[in-house]
Amino acid sequence: MGERERRGAPPYGGTFVSRAVVMDADQIRRAIKRMAHEILESNRGLDDVVIIGLQTGGIEPALHLVEALETIEGSRPPLGSVDVAFHRDDIGLRPVLPEAPTDINVDLHGCTVILVDDVLFTGRTVRAALDALNDFGRPRSVQLAVMVDRGHRELPIRADFVGKNLPTARSEAVRVTMSAVEIGSMQK
Amino acid sequence: MNHLLSIDDLTAADIREILRITPSFAEVAERRISKVPALRGQTVALLFYEDSTRTRLSFEVAAKRLSADTLNVSVSTSSVNKGESLRDTAETIEAMGIDAVVVRHRSSGVPMQLTKWVDAAVINAGDGWHQHPTQALLDCFTLEQQLGDLTGRNIVIVGDIRHSRVARSDVGAFTRLGAEVTLVAPPTLLPAAPDTWPVRIETNLDRALQRADAVCLLRMQRERQHEALVPDLREYATLYGLTAQRAAALGPDVPILHPGPMNRGVEIAADVPDLDQVLVVDQVRNGVAVRMAVLFLLLGSGAAGMPAPALVDDVETEDAR
Numbered sequence: 214m215g216e217r218e219r220r221g222a223p224p225y226g227g228t229f230v231s232r233a234v235v236m237d238a239d240q241i242r243r244a245i246k247r248m249a250h251e252i253l254e255s256n257r258g259l260d261d262v263v264i265i266g267l268q269t270g271g272i273e274p275a276l277h278l279v280e281a282l283e284t285i286e287g288s289r290p291p292l293g294s295v296d297v298a299f300h301r302d303d304i305g306l307r308p309v310l311p312e313a314p315t316d317i318n319v320d321l322h323g324c325t326v327i328l329v330d331d332v333l334f335t336g337r338t339v340r341a342a343l344d345a346l347n348d349f350g351r352p353r354s355v356q357l358a359v360m361v362d363r364g365h366r367e368l369p370i371r372a373d374f375v376g377k378n379l380p381t382a383r384s385e386a387v388r389v390t391m392s393a394v395e396i397g398s399m400q401k
Numbered sequence: 402m403n404h405l406l407s408i409d410d411l412t413a414a415d416i417r418e419i420l421r422i423t424p425s426f427a428e429v430a431e432r433r434i435s436k437v438p439a440l441r442g443q444t445v446a447l448l449f450y451e452d453s454t455r456t457r458l459s460f461e462v463a464a465k466r467l468s469a470d471t472l473n474v475s476v477s478t479s480s481v482n483k484g485e486s487l488r489d490t491a492e493t494i495e496a497m498g499i500d501a502v503v504v505r506h507r508s509s510g511v512p513m514q515l516t517k518w519v520d521a522a523v524i525n526a527g528d529g530w531h532q533h534p535t536q537a538l539l540d541c542f543t544l545e546q547q548l549g550d551l552t553g554r555n556i557v558i559v560g561d562i563r564h565s566r567v568a569r570s571d572v573g574a575f576t577r578l579g580a581e582v583t584l585v586a587p588p589t590l591l592p593a594a595p596d597t598w599p600v601r602i603e604t605n606l607d608r609a610l611q612r613a614d615a616v617c618l619l620r621m622q623r624e625r626q627h628e629a630l631v632p633d634l635r636e637y638a639t640l641y642g643l644t645a646q647r648a649a650a651l652g653p654d655v656p657i658l659h660p661g662p663m664n665r666g667v668e669i670a671a672d673v674p675d676l677d678q679v680l681v682v683d684q685v686r687n688g689v690a691v692r693m694a695v696l697f698l699l700l701g702s703g704a705a706g707m708p709a710p711a712l713v714d715d716v717e718t719e720d721a722r
Contacts, residue, residue, distance in 0.1 A: 296425060299437035299467070304701045311425035320433075348432040 227399040229388050236377055236394035241360070244376035245274070248358055249281035251374050256325055259290050261353070263324045267342055268296040268312040270331035273391055274360050278329055293317040297341035315345065322350035327374075331389035333359040336370035360389045404523040405695055406512050408534040408573040416577055419694050420542050426697070427690035429466055439701050440469035443500040448474045448490070449526070450481070450506040455661055455685055456526050456536075460503045463692035469700070472499065487511065488518050495519040500700055504528075522699040530564050530625070535695055536660055537570035539688040541578060543680050544615050546687070547656045552579030557609045559585040559641060560619030560668050563592050563630075567660045568619055572600055585609045587641065589630040606641055610651055618643055618659040621667050634667055644670045648678075656680050
């Protein structure tokens, strides 16, 4: 969710107005550390693990996750990023523009890919990301790590590693930075 | 705007936005599977009334990398040879259900005329002496890759300016991005009213090259010249061609562009194209990415069409609904 994620003008976009802070910087740091331990536990280390952040909101969490993994394990897994714009299912229904080029320098064939995003909502971005990954090889498995799971799934997709489960109303908005997770709404 | 007819229809911000997203499209070509589903189910017709290799193939590859279907209307084997009018041809292919027409024609204004006859998005791939906007966009992208921001850079365009839609498009694009443009040509190959162009005019190539940050060569368009505008091609090559000595004087850091096809020995000496600073191959590669960006903006990025919708900085509600 990129602080400078570009969105079309209203009715698609607007300004985020915060109502409450649900996680502060310390809580976010601890959540990332816990997720790193969970990733290491369920994959028995970092062999063939690749971390891929979703443009643009997943980039920073992915970087922090890689750093946490390095601190614990002493080695650094490859880090990439994927922009799902070309794989979205709403192209033509709303303005969709690529944010930054996809950057995956490793052959994903046989790897364990950990997709990282800030907020898991409808699941459509993750579906598009799964589609995009196919262009880079056939991973052995793909796992999903998100800072916030806010519910309201529209596809059969779930997260494997969650920073915080946050019940929300559909009309609400969630903003994730590395200093705070806030709940609020979009104002035109 | 739902068509791309002229570089003059785009603002500097529009051009910058196209150049900003172009690397994302270039990345698609580097994937193991270099095809994305963005324009699935859309059809792009390629209507070329003039000879073309790279532009037609470039648009075709661009459309296919985005999963659009392409219809190639090869004029030499179509009903155009039986005397079918442009309008009838356009309405016929539109009736087959197309979303965009890429058109090249020897007459200026044909793409604009087509917009009145068909509902599909029209992309000008070159009309007469008038415009070739995607060439200008790919030239900007190629130069920015080498030079960074073009503001204040001096770009020398040399050759057959008068008959060149590439020159007209490049001047519009470069000056919008803040570059200074110098045109170099013999007086007979300058446009009719060069003083109305936002450029400096020079007839001595060596003087112009002294302060060049980049050089764009133009093809000598003998097929468009119906009178004796140049007394002799060898004399032209001596006075206005990029010889090996001139290339050496430029130094290795000054990029040299040519829209192709090159007349080796005329506007460019036979061995100059092999220098590293000659970016003809980069131009071809970038051309595909820029055309993908244009097709995506016209056909894929939503109801707002082209240029990109008014952009606001905000935060995401995960998937905007």
